[in-house]
Amino acid sequence: MTHVTTHILDATAGTPAPGVAVTLARLGGDTIVEAVTDADGRLALGPDRLDDGDYSLTFATGAYFRSRGVSSFHPIATIAFTVSGEQHLHVPLLLSPFAYSTYRGS
Template sequence: MSRPILSTHVLDTSTGTPAGGLFVELLKKRDDTWTLWHNTVTTCDGRIQFPFSKESMAPGTYKLKFNIEDYYKKSGKTTLYPYVEIVFNTTEGAHYHIPLLLSPYGYTTYRGS
């Protein structure tokens, strides 16, 4: 199986476990507006491999929107962030792994491999 062109992995650093069941939207910027491209939920391992090939995911500006508030509400916790948005640019044919390390009062991201 070929490597997905876009993937993410969310870890809840407050519990030291993957953030399973987290609703995520993928949006693409077109002119000055964002268009919903795909939405899904992280697996029990906190992962998403988006179903796009190099041919179907054109270079451009994309945004992953993670619904943090609902994720923490399920476990009776509150959070400062209702959602986290990560905006990134793509080029033709490259692989993008966009991890999110999450806690109720902080987060970080980076380009993974």
């Protein structure tokens, strides 16, 4: 089954990033689901199966840092990825006020 998970780490604080709003959408299309990371900075997004194609995860990074009184550069971070076949996709985000990085996790 295909489903998407993420884990956000705040590299500045050295801790997980709770309370970050995340949107899963078909790339250039409709929103599939919106949710917020838990106390450990983790989130599982549905549905259990995504059709093959291109999708995006958009993280509300600016709001996260504003809520902590920290200036930041990126109001959002959008990561585009491709679903092909039945697979679990883990898309972690390493976050700081002025940069972010990601990779395909397991």
